[in-house]
Amino acid sequence: MRKAIPEQVSQTEITFKVEEIEAILSPPDMVIKPWSPMYCDLKQKDGAKKTMLIRSIERDEIPLVLPYIKRYMDIDRDLYDVVGARVYAELLAMLRNRIKDEYFLIGTVDGELAGIANGRLLSEKINISLHTMAFMRGMNAGAVLYYAKCVYCFEVLQQEEFWATYESYNGWKRWGIGMALPTYPYPDVQHELGGARVFYLTRKYWDAYIREYTKQLAGTELLPNPLPELLEKNKQLIIPTEILV
Ligand SMILES: CC(C)(COP(=O)(O)OP(=O)(O)OC[C@H]1O[C@@H](n2cnc3c(N)ncnc32)[C@H](O)[C@@H]1OP(=O)(O)O)[C@@H](O)C(=O)NCCC(=O)NCCS
16 A cells, blocks of 8 residues: 655665564464473274374474375365365464464374374463374374373463364364363354364363373373483384375
């Protein structure tokens, strides 16, 4: 838009360095406690045991993971397509500094990507759950990754509320129903994912009931302080070659 100037000016054009514009266009992140790696034992349907490490994605791993997530956009099964498309956008936005305070956890088994879970901080008090995906199926990798986000919210960041919504029946069954979560009045309060209902988890409810839920759901516990050997085994990220749905 242009408008007549109200008085004489010494410069009729002012230019900016794109670095200056970047400082305005990229949302400023808060300084938050990082996620420290945790691990759990998972059982596959055939009884085989797998140890999954949950750690934050490294920035230089993002370009390796993006093409794998992209493949899920074409999987019209169990809502992998819409979740894949959104996760791709969120991960790319993280790389391009176009999302505020996103965290992105990856679950790996012997280095191989088993699933992801991401979210972002709306404020110091409220944690927004974005997505969870399981790439190794049938061993509750996704269930535990989602639980890890709650641990991050309540135990590490000491936040007050965790706001989720569910695109898929599996997600809703595992966590919305599984954790018996209430919803905020709808449509007055909408989740940033497509304007769906907000299912919320409060600190009180977490402390009273939900902290133990992962034992019920996945029959496992999320443990801190993985041994150096486990960290070493999972240092080099291996992208799966196949899509299992
Ligand atoms: C939702 C999700 C993260 C749950 O992950 P998970 O806890 O590891 O669970 P799985 O995906 O392995 O299994 C979910 C159910 O589907 C069944 N299942 C479906 N296809 C399966 C397959 N190919 N192999 C094994 N199990 C399969 C499982 O037996 C399980 O049944 P149960 O609920 O009776 O235990 C995962 O299903 C997923 O990534 N879905 C697509 C993306 C999505 O919906 N994300 C959440 C958005 S709300």
